[in-house]
Amino acid sequence: MSEAKIKIVVKSSKCPHYTAGDVIYVDGPLVDKERSANICLTAMSAIMPFIYAARKNVDREGMGFDELTFQCPDVPESVEFTLIPYKDESL
Numbered sequence: 026m027s028e029a030k031i032k033i034v035v036k037s038s039k040c041p042h043y044t045a046g047d048v049i050y051v052d053g054p055l056v057d058k059e060r061s062a063n064i065c066l067t068a069m070s071a072i073m074p075f076i077y078a079a080r081k082n083v084d085r086e087g088m089g090f091d092e093l094t095f096q097c098p099d100v101p102e103s104v105e106f107t108l109i110p111y112k113d114e115s116l
Contacts, residue, residue: 028080028081028082029079029080029081029082029111029112030050030052030053030080030110031051031076031079031080031108031110031111032048032049032050032051032108032109032111033049033050033051033072033106033107033108033109034047034048034107034108034109035047035048035062035104035105035106036094036105036106036107037103037104037105038102038103038105039101039102039103039104040065040097040099040102040103040104041102042063042065042104043062043063043065043104044062047062047063048060048061048062049061049064051076051080053080054080065097065099065104067097067099068097068099068104068106071095071096071097071098072095072097072106072108075088075093075095076108079093079108079110082110092107093107093108093109094106094107094108095107095108
């Protein structure tokens, strides 16, 4: 089974580095830098296990979640990210 491509969508943000609607595109282990918003290492390190599982086609139920929405732990800013598998190259 091939890996899923993942869109990491900013659901809400109080951080100056992200705006709601920003998207980071992940294709395998790589980030598509040309199409992606800023990439904060603190946020990505916090949600990396879930990105990896989603890439390996583990769905939200398999991860034990109702929704694949995660929050960056950086304080006092907060950013909520939603992970969305996608197939269409034009997304």
